[in-house]
Amino acid sequence: METKEILYIEDNPSDIELTLRALKKHNVANSIQIIKDGEEALEYIFATGRYADRDIEENPKVILLDLKLPKVGGLEILKRLKAEEHTKTIPVVVLTSSREEKDMIESYNYGVNSYVVKPIKFENFSEAVSTLGLYWLLINESL
Amino acid sequence: MKKNKYPKIQSRLIIASILLIFIFGFINVTYYIDVVRLNEVTGKIIEHPFIVSNSVRDIEIYINTIHRSMKDVTLSTNDIEFKESIAKVDEYEELIYQKFELVNKKFLGDLKIVNEAYTEFVNWKPIRDKVIDLVESGNVNDAAKITKGKGNNYIILLLQKTHKMIDFANDKAESFNQNSIDILQKSKKNFFIFFIVSFVISIILFLWIYQSISYPINNMINRIKNVSGDKMKGFPKNTNNQLSVLDFAISEFENRKKILEENINIRTKELKEARNLIVNAIDNAPIGIVEVGLDGKFNEVNMAFCDIVGYSTKELDEMTFTELTVEEDKNIGKEFMENAIKGKELKTKFEKRYIHKSGGIVFTSVSSLLVKDENNKPLHFFTQISDISEQKKYELELTTHKNELENKIFMRTAELDEKALNLSRSRQALTFLLEDVNEIKKQLEISNSKLLDSNKELESFSYSVSHDLKAPLRAVIGFSQILNEDFAPQLNQESKRYIGLIKDNAENMGTLINDLLNFSRMGRTVLQKSQIDLPAIVQRVKNELQAGVKDQKISFKVNPLPMINADEKLIYHVMLNLISNAVKFTDNVKNAIVEIGCTSKKNENVFYVKDNGIGFDMKYAGKIFDVFQRLHTVEEFPGTGIGLSIVQRIIHKHEGKIWVESEKNKGTTFFFTI
Structure with missing residues (x-):
């Protein structure tokens, strides 16, 4: 199974669509893997279960992660991902509605690369998603 | 050492000397008296017996001479012989008178004897005269007869009497001699007794004084031996030489005194150091x-x-x-x-x-x-x-916090009431949540111990609100935008306006939710106080506001402001809210002035933000800080009605007060203390 460049973990279909549109607008729509729950996300990242056939050696270039997810929460995914030698170098951008300081502090403690509070206004939202995603994508490619 | 353990040598010596002087004086006086008496007696011996007996013997010789001369008178052959003899008689008569006179003076015995002899001599004289007469008249034979008879008798009588005198004088001389011998004997005896007595007394006195000197010295030497030990270096070998032992003791005493003094000096120094240490320790404690x-x-x-x-x-x-x-x-x-x-x-x-x-x-x-x-x-x-002022302060703070917590329970209850009510009013979707809130409220009323649970629920509620409510809003806004972007040619003016309205309303709701979340978060925030620079904060607020209101002409007047001890982030929020309100409500006013300053009232700093904007009727002053309370329509002035509630909450959290004074069309002033 082929590994996509961007792994986008989000359960809200509206947000997915808005994000995809924003990315497409900035020409980074290619190669995005969308996963809608936490458990599946972990299987994908560690190439287990449904994604056992994925080449574990090949990591996504960037992960866009929502915090509020079914089954396994975003913070839990972040924690496990950053704890693993093999996956801890993948840049993770947390995309969330939560302005809670607690979430922000915890995310940074686990080693998040960027933390973005989703703006309500569409223009702002679209701007934030694409620039941050792009930024990390480019940074990682150049490595 | 006990007092008077040793007798006083000096007083004993004085007593002994006085006694000895007295004894020798007594002996001398007695001896002198004896000598004087002896002298007297021997004087008498010389004077009386010798003078008297010699004189009497002279008288006897003279009488014999006269008697022979008288015979010569009777035997004289011529006149010359006769006259010579008579002259010789007269001469010796005169000598006899003299001797009698002397004897009479010196004789110690009965003068009767002398007088008897003298009477006999006087009685002889007429016989002599008769003999002389007879010889002159030529009756030599008669004269010789008288001389040999009567004259001779008288001479013999006279010699008898003189012998008596000599005997008496001799007796007397013997008795005086005996007397002087007696005195000498007695004097010898006395002298011997005095010698013995003074010898004994002298020995006693000597022992008495010796005891007062020797006993203490021996005692001292024993003590010296006990203290220093006779095996000590330099201790005299012959302890009988008491003075050398005393000398040793004194030099030892001097040495030890020196050592002791040195020790004392060292100790004193150590003590001083120790004392300094203590003093320093106490001073710097x-x-x-x-x-x-x-x-x-x-x-x-x-x-x-x-x-x-x-x-x-x-x-x-x-x-x-x-x-x-x-x-x-x-x-x-x-x-x-x-x-x-x-x-x-x-x-x-x-x-x-x-x-x-x-x-x-x-x-x-x-x-x-x-x-x-x-x-x-x-x-x-x-x-x-x-x-322990700090400690007390913390205790006080602790009680204040406790009270605050209690107040918070009530406040939270009230807030939840409000929130539930407001939510039900604003959105049908919120009515479901209202039930949850009511449930939380009930739990709070039932027991304080459930407060923590409620708090958690509240937190998760806020969390949900931020997530679950914002996502659909974002969708509404996002898709309205997409609709506008992608289908613009198919949409007529009216449709575009409706889409715009949908978008604006949804955006307003987003702001409302953010404000609500801020408001509830404020209740949970822990103050992080520090000394903060109010003028700098005001400057930051001005910068931020001026970016948004380029066309509005407002003159800011910032008076000097003191440093305050407060949470910088929250005070920034307060100033931002009050100043932006002032700016907002002076929108329609020409020469808008916003004044920020501080006055002192009863030792308390009262800060104020004053504008000359549209103001309001003071009868609404009580409502202005209520959540969702607005005095103007959104069309007039935009806003959610939560800003001042947050401000009030921040001020109360700082234990300050906030109030407002306003007059319609004149302006509004917000006052607060921290």
């Missing part, structure tokens, strides 16, 4: 240490205590601790002092409040101890004082 006299005055104080009360050591010299004590606490210290002096308690620990020189009150923990001398007489109090 982190707690106050004082020595209080029985009269309550400070004898000694250390630096820490000076710091606690704010007075210098010199000022404290003249002060008592009661002067420095808060009126209500004065008895605590006094009572202990009285009890301690009476012996009821020696040590104590208590808390009391001192008055700082600046007038402030210092809470202290005091522990005091009565120090006594070896005779159990109270000397002074040793007292340690530690400043």
Whole structure:
């Protein structure tokens, strides 16, 4: 199974669509893997279960992660991902509605690369998603 | 050493000398008297017996001579012989008279004997005269007869009498001789007795004095032996030589005195150092240490205590601790002092409040101890004082926090009521949540212990709100935008307006939710106080606001503002809210002025933000801080009605007050204290 460049973990279909549109607008729509729950996300990242056939050696270039997810929460995914030698170098951008300081502090403690509070206004939202995603994508490619 | 253990040598010597002088004086006087008496007696021996007996013998010789001369007279052959003989008789007669006179003077015995002899001599004279007459008349034979007869008788009688006198004188001489021998004998005896007595007395006195000298010296030497030991270096071999032992003892004493003095000097130095150490330790101790006299005055104080009360050591010299004590606490210290002096308690620990020189009150923990001398007489109090103002402040804060928490429960209840009500009003979707809130409210009312659970629920509620409510809003806004972007050609003007309305409303709701979340978060925030620079904050607010209101002409007047101790982030929020309100409500006013400043009222800083905007009727002043309370329509002035509630909440969290004064069309002033 082929590994996509961007792994986008989000359960809200509206947000997915808005994000995809924003990315497409900035020409980074290619190669995005969308996963809608936490458990599946972990299987994908560690190439287990449904994604056992994925080449574990090949990591996504960037992960866009929502915090509020079914089954396994975003913070839990972040924690496990950053704890693993093999996956801890993948840049993770947390995309969330939560302005809670607690979430922000915890995310940074686990080693998040960027933390973005989703703006309500569409223009702002679209701007934030694409620039941050792009930024990390480019940074990682150049490595 | 006990007093009078040894007799006084001096007094004994004086007593002995006086006694000896007295004894020898007595002996001399007695001896002198004896010599005088002896002299007298021997004088008499010489004078009387010799003079008297010699004179009497002379008389006898003279009489014999006269008797022979008388014979010559009778036998004289011629006139010349006759006259020569008579002259010889007259001459010796005269000598006899003289001798009689002498004897009469010196004779010690009965003068009758002398007189008898003299009478016989006188009685002989007529016979002599008769003989001479007879011879002259030529009757030589008669004369010879008378001379041989009567004359001879008288001579014999006279010689008898003179013999008697010689015998008496001899007897007398013998008795005087005997007398002088007696006196000499007696004197010898006396002298011997005195010699013995004075010898014995002298020996006794000698022993008496010897005892007063020798006994103490021997005693001292024994003591020296005990102290220094006779095997010590330099100890005299012959301990009978007491003076050398004493000399050794004195030089030993001098040596030891020197060593002792050196030791004392070393000890004194060590003591001084130790004392300095203690003094330094006390001086630099982190707690106050004082020595209080029985009269309550400070004898000694250390630096820490000076710091606690704010007075210098010199000022404290003249002060008592009661002067420095808060009126209500004065008895605590006094009572202990009285009890301690009476012996009821020696040590104590208590808390009391001192008055700082600046007038402030210092809470202290005091522990005091009565120090006594070896005779159990109270000397002074040793007292340690530690400043517990901080601790007290924390205790106070703790109680305030506790009260605050209690208040919070009520407030939270009220808030939840409001929130539930408002939510039900604004959105049908929120009515479901209202039930949850009601449930939480009930739980809060039932028991305080469930408050934590409620808080958690509230938090998860906020969390949900931020997630679950914002996502659909974002979708609404996002898709309205997409609709506008992607299908613009198919949409007529009216449709575009509706889409715009949908978008605006959804955006408003987003702001509302953000404000609500801020408002509820404020209740949970812990204050992070520091000294903050208000003018800098005001400047930041101005910068931020001026970016948004380029076309509005407002003159800001910022008066000097003091530094305050508060949470910088929250105060920024307050200033942002109040100043942006002022800007907002001066929108329609020409020459808009916003003034920020501070006045002092009853030692309290009152900050104010004043505008000359549209103002409001003071009858709504009570409502202005209520959540969702708005005095103007959104069309007039945009806003959610939560801003001032947040401001009030921040000020209350800082234990301050906030109020407002306003007049319609004149302007509004917000006042607050921190």
